Amino acid sequence: MADTDNEATSTGVPASRRRGAALEAAIADAAWDELAEVGYAEVTMLGIAKRAGTSKAVLYRRWRNLPELYLDVLTSKRVDIDIPDTGNLRDDLVELLDWLRRRIAGMPADFIAGMITATHRRPDLAEKFRDFIRQSQVVTAMDAIVNRAVARGEIKPGALTAPMRSMPFDLLRHDLLIYGTVAPDRVPVIVEEIFVPMLRGRDALSYRALMLSSHCS
Amino acid sequence: MADTDNEATSTGVPASRRRGAALEAAIADAAWDELAEVGYAEVTMLGIAKRAGTSKAVLYRRWRNLPELYLDVLTSKRVDIDIPDTGNLRDDLVELLDWLRRRIAGMPADFIAGMITATHRRPDLAEKFRDFIRQSQVVTAMDAIVNRAVARGEIKPGALTAPMRSMPFDLLRHDLLIYGTVAPDRVPVIVEEIFVPMLRGRDALSYRALMLSSHCS
DNA sequence: CTCAATAAGAGACAGCGGGTTTCTTAAATT
DNA sequence: AATTTAAGAAACCCGCTGTCTCTTATTGAG
Numbered sequence: 001m002a003d004t005d006n007e008a009t010s011t012g013v014p015a016s017r018r019r020g021a022a023l024e025a026a027i028a029d030a031a032w033d034e035l036a037e038v039g040y041a042e043v044t045m046l047g048i049a050k051r052a053g054t055s056k057a058v059l060y061r062r063w064r065n066l067p068e069l070y071l072d073v074l075t076s077k078r079v080d081i082d083i084p085d086t087g088n089l090r091d092d093l094v095e096l097l098d099w100l101r102r103r104i105a106g107m108p109a110d111f112i113a114g115m116i117t118a119t120h121r122r123p124d125l126a127e128k129f130r131d132f133i134r135q136s137q138v139v140t141a142m143d144a145i146v147n148r149a150v151a152r153g154e155i156k157p158g159a160l161t162a163p164m165r166s167m168p169f170d171l172l173r174h175d176l177l178i179y180g181t182v183a184p185d186r187v188p189v190i191v192e193e194i195f196v197p198m199l200r201g202r203d204a205l206s207y208r209a210l211m212l213s214s215h216c217s
Numbered sequence: 218m219a220d221t222d223n224e225a226t227s228t229g230v231p232a233s234r235r236r237g238a239a240l241e242a243a244i245a246d247a248a249w250d251e252l253a254e255v256g257y258a259e260v261t262m263l264g265i266a267k268r269a270g271t272s273k274a275v276l277y278r279r280w281r282n283l284p285e286l287y288l289d290v291l292t293s294k295r296v297d298i299d300i301p302d303t304g305n306l307r308d309d310l311v312e313l314l315d316w317l318r319r320r321i322a323g324m325p326a327d328f329i330a331g332m333i334t335a336t337h338r339r340p341d342l343a344e345k346f347r348d349f350i351r352q353s354q355v356v357t358a359m360d361a362i363v364n365r366a367v368a369r370g371e372i373k374p375g376a377l378t379a380p381m382r383s384m385p386f387d388l389l390r391h392d393l394l395i396y397g398t399v400a401p402d403r404v405p406v407i408v409e410e411i412f413v414p415m416l417r418g419r420d421a422l423s424y425r426a427l428m429l430s431s432h433c434s
Numbered sequence: 435c436t437c438a439a440t441a442a443g444a445g446a447c448a449g450c451g452g453g454t455t456t457c458t459t460a461a462a463t464t
Numbered sequence: 465a466a467t468t469t470a471a472g473a474a475a476c477c478c479g480c481t482g483t484c485t486c487t488t489a490t491t492g493a494g
Contacts, residue, residue: 017442017489041337044480055443060482113333116394120258120327126397133395163406167388174391177333178350180343189380194415201417234460234471261451272472277453 040114109180257331326397
């Protein structure tokens with residue numbers, strides 16, 4: 001996070017005049033905190049600048065507008081996912097979905113919606129934002145646990161098409177967008193009532209494999 | 218739509234000074250057209266007023282802000298759905314989803330996102346908007362075709378839980394929100410790859426649940 | 435260690451939209 | 465015809481965007 005020595009911790013008065021990477025990190029933190037505090041609808045360039053202990057001009061020197069700034073912040077806040085192998089696809093998926101749910105809980109609900117609205121008339125930004133979601137680490141993580149299931153012999157290689165794979169995450173994202181939050185029991189519902197039945201109905205092999213790891217609850 | 222006689226057709230110069238219902242209808246049309254033309258992000262009270270051939274004050278006398286106005290317009294633009302009985306659940310669902318897809322295609326993609334963002338700090342409006350989606354005519358229509366399937370003996374009465382029923386529409390809405398559009402072949406994919414397999418796998422799950430009930434909690 | 439190049443931060447600015455208020459005048463009411 | 469109601473025009477303040485200028489701290493080349 002740091003790059004030089006003289007630094008104010010995220011939200012703070014500028015101890016001394018910062019530059020380059022140190023300044024950018026402070027701005028990213030300020031933007032993130034501001035977002036969490038007031039929501040996307042109320043975030044302003046001035047608010048971020050003040051919180052970062054700098055001025056608007058400094059922001060406008062780097063980004064042409066708010067969504068462009070947040071697109072950068074977003075990528076800088078990326079986190080790796082590592083879902084431990086639970087031994088079966090269903091529990092792996094519960095873990096992954098729950099990881100996403102917890103992560104989602106820590107960001108303002110209107111952020112995605114705000115970005116969509118803000119980038120509506122800027123096709124380049126809109127596409128970048130969509131790419132961010134499409135190539136989210138979640139997709140990679142899902143591929144990983146599906147591959148594990150295939151290696152295990154739990155499902156057939158082609159059993160899960162791309163729409164089937166992204167469906168659980170699409171539903172979670174949908175809830176976050178529309179309802180502003182994801183209920184904790186939404187994860188088990190998606191897995192038990194929708195994903196697992198879908199898999200079972202899809203082909204005989206997955207049906208039998210899932211029987212072996214039946215849940216009780 | 219009309220209530221009095223003297224009326225300007227939707228987008229128009231005020232022939233004479235309108236009042237009450239006639240005026241409100243003109244405003245609703247103007248708001249709708251403006252939305253379709255510039256998208257939610259660029260809609261303004263002034264823009265709507267001008268298009269309706271009236272002034273801002275007239276709007277503010279009726280609604281406190283933009284989302285409140287659109288919430289009213291939304292309900293005034295409601296349409297009934299009537300999906301003819303195709304004889305089986307799958308085709309009924311394809312019809313219903315496609316109806317929704319076509320209807321969705323006629324409204325700006327950032328409208329839902331815009332409403333979410335705009336109502337973020339106004340809990341009452343946010344809740345009203347959510348209710349609008351929850352109690353959408355689509356839910357009722359889905360219940361209707363599911364009931365038909367039950368009556369037909371195609372599925373068991375409890376086979377489809379609420380999350381299972383709304384899943385196809387949640388996915389469609391998700392696509393509209395994130396990708397700004399719904400690809401035509403998204404409907405068959407949702408039905409064939411996700412919904413139908415889920416339904417098939419659901420019966421197996423019920424069997425299994427019954428059999429396991431002896432040694433499970 | 436000194437000096438020139440670079441860029442941070444303060445602040446002013448025009449423009450615009452939100453939301454409020456005042457006033458004139460048209461239409462409905464009696 | 466007289467009175468009440470509300471439409472529409474316009475001015476207003478305020479806050480934010482995006483641009484610009486100016487001063488001054490920091491960097492790094494010599």
